[in-house]
Every structure is written in structure tokens, then in C-alpha cells.
Amino acid sequence: xxxxxxxxxxxxxxxxxxxxxxxxxxxxxxxxxxxxxxxxxxxxxxxxxxxxxxxxxxxxxxxxxxxxxxxxxxxxxxxxxxxxxxxxxxxxxxxxxxxxxxxxxxxxxxxxxxxxxxxxxxxxxxxxxxxxxxxxxxxxxxxxxxxxxxxxxxxxxxxxxxxxxxxxxxxxxxxxxxxxxxxxxxxxxxxxxxxxxxxxxxxxxxxxxxxxxxxxxxxxxxxxxxxxxxxxxxxxxxxxxxxxxxxxxxxxxxxxxxxxxxxxxxxxxxxxxxxxxxxxxxxxxxxxxxxxxxxxxxxxxxxxxxxxxxxxxxxxxxxxxxxxxxxxxxxxxxxxxxxxxxxxxxxxxxxxxxxxxxxxxxxxxxxxxxxxxxxxxxxxxxxxxxxxxxxxxxxxxxxxxxxxxxxxxxxxxxxxxxxxxxxxxxxxxxxxxxxxxxxxxxxxxxxxxxxxxxxxxxxxxxxxxxxxxxxxxxxxxxxxxxxxxxxxxxx
Numbered sequence: 001x002x003x004x005x006x007x008x009x010x011x012x013x014x015x016x017x018x019x020x021x022x023x024x025x026x027x028x029x030x031x032x033x034x035x036x037x038x039x040x041x042x043x044x045x046x047x048x049x050x051x052x053x054x055x056x057x058x059x060x061x062x063x064x065x066x067x068x069x070x071x072x073x074x075x076x077x078x079x080x081x082x083x084x085x086x087x088x089x090x091x092x093x094x095x096x097x098x099x100x101x102x103x104x105x106x107x108x109x110x111x112x113x114x115x116x117x118x119x120x121x122x123x124x125x126x127x128x129x130x131x132x133x134x135x136x137x138x139x140x141x142x143x144x145x146x147x148x149x150x151x152x153x154x155x156x157x158x159x160x161x162x163x164x165x166x167x168x169x170x171x172x173x174x175x176x177x178x179x180x181x182x183x184x185x186x187x188x189x190x191x192x193x194x195x196x197x198x199x200x201x202x203x204x205x206x207x208x209x210x211x212x213x214x215x216x217x218x219x220x221x222x223x224x225x226x227x228x229x230x231x232x233x234x235x236x237x238x239x240x241x242x243x244x245x246x247x248x249x250x251x252x253x254x255x256x257x258x259x260x261x262x263x264x265x266x267x268x269x270x271x272x273x274x275x276x277x278x279x280x281x282x283x284x285x286x287x288x289x290x291x292x293x294x295x296x297x298x299x300x301x302x303x304x305x306x307x308x309x310x311x312x313x314x315x316x317x318x319x320x321x322x323x324x325x326x327x328x329x330x331x332x333x334x335x336x337x338x339x340x341x342x343x344x345x346x347x348x349x350x351x352x353x354x355x356x357x358x359x360x361x362x363x364x365x366x367x368x369x370x371x372x373x374x375x376x377x378x379x380x381x382x383x384x385x386x387x388x389x390x391x392x393x394x395x396x397x398x399x400x401x402x403x404x405x406x407x408x409x410x411x412x413x414x415x416x417x418x419x420x421x422x423x424x425x426x427x428x429x430x431x432x433x434x435x436x437x438x439x440x441x442x443x444x445x446x447x448x449x450x451x452x453x454x455x456x457x458x459x460x461x462x463x464x465x466x467x468x469x470x471x472x473x474x475x476x477x478x479x480x481x482x483x484x485x486x487x488x489x490x491x
Contacts, residue, residue: 004026031060037052056177065089102170149204269295291336317341317342325375338370342369388430399437417442
């Protein structure tokens with residue numbers, strides 16, 4: 001059960017100044033469900049709504065509030081500023097039901113389970129200020145963007161394990177409705193985890209687009225970040241850590257537009273992943289510098305039929321050259337000696353085939369590989385210890401795409417439909433567990449009025465069984481045949 005409200009209002013203070021205020025509040029009461037077990041490297045052949053938990057332990061609540069203020073001001077035709085402030089408060093309390101290893105075979109197969117009571121309250125605040133300055137430089141058109149961002153996050157995570165959680169049959173999971181006296185109902189007594197992590201971010205950036213000629217444009221700039229993290233472990237002072245990372249990330253690009261209907265570009269940029277990016281520091285990560293990544297991309301955009309339809313293409317490489325990996329001299333420590341890369345390309349087509357007929361289509365090919373690693377893991381199918389080097393990244397399909405089309409029968413009535421496609425994906429680090437590929441068919445019909453829109457969506461029209469993502473022991477089913485009715489009021 002989920003409900004929410006999301007009002008927004010825009011105030012035109014003057015002809016050059018406006019303020020937009022937005023609020024989003026949402027609450028949810030739901031079930032923690034990790035899907036179906038993996039057996040023999042693939043999802044078990046059971047109904048996707050098969051539940052392996054305890055029917056009296058359906059605890060999962062969310063309480064989310066986000067407030068945003070956006071201020072825009074134009075000093076003159078050349079100079080403008082935009083300031084965005086956002087505060088978020090997130091509360092989540094839930095009782096997990098996680099799968100372990102499968103024992104036995106055939107109808108006698110059972111799945112191990114663990115249960116824990118968890119809560120993870122979090123507060124965020126960020127303020128970003130962006131300036132835009134358009135002024136010719138040396139007689140050439142020039143656009144300068146610069147700004148700053150500051151913010152903080154406060155994240156707490158507590159967990160208490162239930163005891164007496166038994167295994168259950170994979171194909172006939174009949175059991176008790178509750179764990180019983182061993183169920184974790186509160187956070188008194190012995191906790192598995194109780195830590196708080198606070199982070200602070202301060203950054204500034206500058207980006208300049210210089211028009212060398214009307215056909216050639218040069219883009220160059222960079223961003224400097226200071227990221228501080230402090231972890232306080234209430235169970236073990238030895239796990240209290242502090243870390244500050246400072247990073248400069250450059251960005252550059254070149255655009256060639258020989259005609260109005262065609263453009264070609266090259267871009268380069270870097271990024272970093274600090275050790276505390278997931279609000280957790282450990283003895284083998286607290287002293288590590290951030291992982292460094294770089295992205296190179298070439299692409300094109302071509303307009304067809306007088307601009308009614310646009311074709312896009314991009315060829316890219318995302319590379320991490322110092323990923324975290326085990327130290328060969330001491331596997332309990334991490335060093336920055338791993339390498340990962342993702343090579344791929346993306347093709348797109350979007351626009352109007354006819355005045356009332358629109359089309360949007362994309363296809364992506366991804367080759368995501370761990371090219372260098374000292375890490376090893378035990379395969380859940382073979383039972384053998386294998387190196388992660390040469391393996392495909394988890395939950396990354398090689399092929400994926402979307403085709404969506406819509407047609408305006410009249411100015412008021414619109415119908416549409418499309419196919420969402422994904423190839424097979426590995427869900428474990430040693431590539432022994434696989435989710436099958438799928439194609440899902442959706443459709444929509446809408447009525448548009450000056451003051452309101454009514455839209456009905458149908459998802460997975462053929463009620464196809466498919467899995468969106470997974471882990472070593474679990475597969476998470478996708479949306480079954482379902483519908484949604486939306487009313488939008490405008491005034």
C-alpha cells in the first residue's frame with residue numbers, strides 16, 4: 001500500500017526572477033520479498049509469486065519527504081544564475097528474508113534462509129548554484145558555465161538477526177507463519193550492526209564552450225570535489241573511521257557541425273568512486289584512495305525529413321584502471337590494482353514518422369569485463385574457487401533496447417505501445433548464475449484535454465514471466481500483467 005502527494009508552485013517574482021517550490025511526501029507499507037531461489041545457475045521453476053517468508057512477518061515501511069526550492073534570476077541577456085536547494089528525509093524499517101545455499105536436489109531441494117530486523121534513517125541536504133555567462137571572446141561566440149555545490153548526508157544503519165530461522169522446501173514452501181520467539185522485534189539486546197556515517201561534500205566546477213568557427217565548437221573544463229566521511233560504529237570502536245578525498249576531474253569535448261542537420265562529437269571525462277560511497281568504511285578500505293575512471297565517447301546526431309526524425313549513435317569506453325582488489329601478499333587487505341572496462345555502442349531513433357505518428361527506438365550493446373583482479377569467489381554451481389579476472393560484470397546485459405510508438409487518432413485521443421528488451425545477464429561474480437533474456441510488451445491509451453489528461457497503461461500485456469535482476473541466490477521477477485490509471489489536472 002502506497003500513497004503520496006507532490007505539490008509544486010512556480011512564482012514569477014519579476015520578469016527576470018522566478019522561484020519554484022516543490023514537495024514530495026510518500027509512505028509505503030509493503031513486503032520484503034527477494035523473489036525466487038536460484039537452482040543450478042538459473043531461477044527455480046516455480047510461480048513468480050511464490051513466497052518463501054513468514055506470513056506474519058510482513059514488515060517493510062517507508063516514510064519519505066523531499067523539499068526542493070529552485071531560484072532563477074537573469075541579470076541581463078548575457079548573465080544568469082540558478083540556485084537549487086533540496087532537503088530529504090528518508091525512514092525505512094523492514095524485516096529481511098534472505099536466501100542462502102540450496103541443499104538437496106529435485107523435489108527434495110531446500111533453501112536456507114536468514115532474517116533480520118533493520119532500520120536505515122537518512123537525512124540529506126544539498127545546495128547547488130550554477131552561473132551561465134554568454135559573451136563573445138576574441139570575436140567568437142563563447143558560453144561559460146561555472147558553479148558550486150555543498151551538501152551533507154547523515155545515514156544510520158541498525159540490524160538485529162532473528163534466530164531459529166529454518167530452511168524451507170524450494171518447490172513446496174509450507175511452514176510456520178512466524179519464526180516464533182527467535183524473531184527480532186526491536187533493537188534491544190545483541191545487534192549485528194549499529195553505525196552512523198556522516199558525509200560532507202563541497203565542490204566547484206567551470207566549463208567553457210568556445211566556438212572556433214560556426215562549424216567547430218570546443219568544450220573544456222573540470223570539477224574539483226572535497227568529500228569527507230566519518231563513520232561511528234556503536235558496537236566496536238575499532239571500526240570508527242574518518243577519511244577525506246580531494247579530486248580534480250577534467251572534461252573536454254569537440255563538436256563538428258558541418259550542416260544544421262548533422263553533428264559529430266568527441267568527449268572525454270574522468271570520475272572517481274571514494275571508499276565511503278555506500279556509507280560504509282572498513283579496515284581494508286578506509287586508507288584507500290578513490291577508484292579512478294575515465295570515459296571516452298564519439299558520436300553523431302543526424303536529422304532526417306526536415307528535422308522531424310533524429311538518428312543518434314555513440315561509441316564509448318568506460319574504464320577503471322585502479323579498482324579495489326585483494327592484496328596478493330595479504331588477502332584481508334585491499335589495494336588499487338584491479339582493472340575494469342565497458343566497451344559499447346548505442347543507436348537511437350526518435351521523432352515523427354508522420355504528423356500524428358511518433359517513434360522512439362534505442363539499442364545498446366555493452367561488453368563489461370573485469371580485465372584485471374586478484375579477487376576470487378566460490379561458484380555456487382561448481383563449488384570451485386575461481387578468479388574474477390576475465391569475468392563479465394554482474395547484471396549487465398550484452399544487448400538491450402526499447403521500441404515505443406504512439407499515434408494520435410484525434411487531437412484528443414492517443415494510443416501507443418512498445419517492447420522493452422534485455423539479453424541474458426550473469427548475477428554472480430564468477431559467471432555461473434544466469435538470468436534469461438526477455439521481451440516485454442506494454443501499451444497505453446490517453447485522452448488529452450485543455451485542463452486534464454486521463455491515461456491508462458498496461459504493463460506486460462502477454463503476462464510473460466521474466467526477471468529484472470538477481471543475485472547469486474535470488475532472482476527478482478519483473479512486473480506481471482498489470483495496469484495503471486492516471487489523472488492529471490492542469491489549470
